Amino acid sequence: MTALAPELSDVHAVVEQVWSSFLGDEEPLLPQYDASGPLPADDVWSAAVSIHGGWAGTVTIELSATLAQNLTRLMLAMDDEPLDDADVADAVGELVNMVGGNIKSLMPGPSTLTLPYVAAGRAAHASDTTEVARLDAAWVGEPVRVSVHTTS
Amino acid sequence: MRLGVTMAPASFQQIAALVLRETSIIYEPRKEYLVEARLHPLAVQAGCSSVDQYVALVGVDAQERRKAIDALTINETSWFRDNAPYQAFTETMLPALMASRTERRHISIWSAACSSGQEAYSIAMLLDQHLPAGWTADILATDVSTAMLARVEAGRYSQVEMNRGLPATSLVKYFTRAGSEWQVVPALRDMVRTRHLNLAESYIGIGTFDLVLLRNVLIYFDQPTRHDILRRIHPHVAGDGYLLLGSSETTLDMPADLTALWDREQLGRVQAHRPAGATNRPVHGLSATASPISAALTGA
């Protein structure tokens, strides 16, 4: 049985809007069409939210550590101060929360969203999950990947 | 080095100069990314093999020039943009128009540079709220861009667009969720019809309207064309009707024959233009005039 999944174009739209609203549209999010394999960066952060109820799935963001730090500075308006893990976790967590919340509203409801889980590392997905949507992009030259998984 | 910038510096400078000249928006060199990202889809549509090639095309093709400027102008479209004109419509214009149309009981409106349609549908919402039973209305939405007209017909807007200036009560009343977007309800879409129109070209067959919205579009034309538009649009505004320009737009520096065609009236914080000399309408603002000479002198 095929799991219900959000339309890829809707996922793109959600990510674009979250991105441009909070990180400005001066630097656009550029889709990368030929990305495959692990995220092309040495240090990676990831964050995920899960949706339960009328639909079940997980929304994951992976991004280079550089990108994570840059967007943290933007979102928290911290230009020069040193960033700690909590700062980055707050910013990246909110990003995945917004993307996940909007994806939740695309799918059958009512559903709830978990709190975001953020890690200073790559995301790993269990063998019984299926990727149903994915967007690879670059922002100011740094890679980011948003994916949606369901349990098969 | 950043990923993906392929645009030549000369192309960027050319485009930046064009945008600055037409809109006063400044694109600094570090914004090549943004310019390229926004021009790329237009370049593809125009059949160009590179953004540089497209920029060359923009230099010679007026339609592409307009599209490029649009793509590079920060999208200011919101619902009930600037508020005051819509307030004036509800409080002053609509009651006045209704008072002199008691037999026909129909209001006609032309959104003359409708873009993605927020203006047309904003008026439609107000008509739904304020037009009594037994009255009808039609809204003509025209634009030079067929892509924009398709958007108006579909009546679909993104979440981000829905946040802009739209009361939440109107959101839930006049829109339904459609995927990641919101769509105008059929009752409102039925009020609006679209037609392709270049304001610099003929208005034949357009008809006559009680209210013409010509907001924030004259800036795209040079001065002689602007004057020509204001001349040729005049017969399409009902004798007791209204023409609205953008809030920061002015019709100072009009030649005498043009000031003779239009009276200016202040409706609250909004300046409206009315066909000059009509005697069959109530006077609203203090600056209503009947003679061409006093129109030129009062200036407003």
Place this chain on the structure above:
Amino acid sequence: MRALIIDDSRAMRSILRRIVSGLSFETAEAGHGQEALDQMEAGLDPDLCLIDWNMPVMDGYTFVTRVRANPAWRNVTLMMVTTESEQGQIVRALAAGAHEYVIKPFTPDAIVEKLQLLGLVDKGVLA
């Protein structure tokens, strides 16, 4: 004027704080509805509350119903700022007494325009 920002996300509180301080609001913050009520009961007198929906301890919807049930707080403007964007949710919030509703993601312009609609910010202000 004073705004009370109620969201369990520090990043979101930071973003909203910057937007409304720029509009000359003094700001206070709370991580959930109960914390916000406690501050109000202790004498914080906000003109405006910006309220997330999904929060621990007390969610934004419940907060709205509590505020609207108290006549002492009848002049407080309540604006939801949330990812909850299903039509039914918005209708519920408005029915519970929220005055306005902003869907995340939003731009600063959107907040300014909503506050103008509510009469809390002058119509001449640009974001």
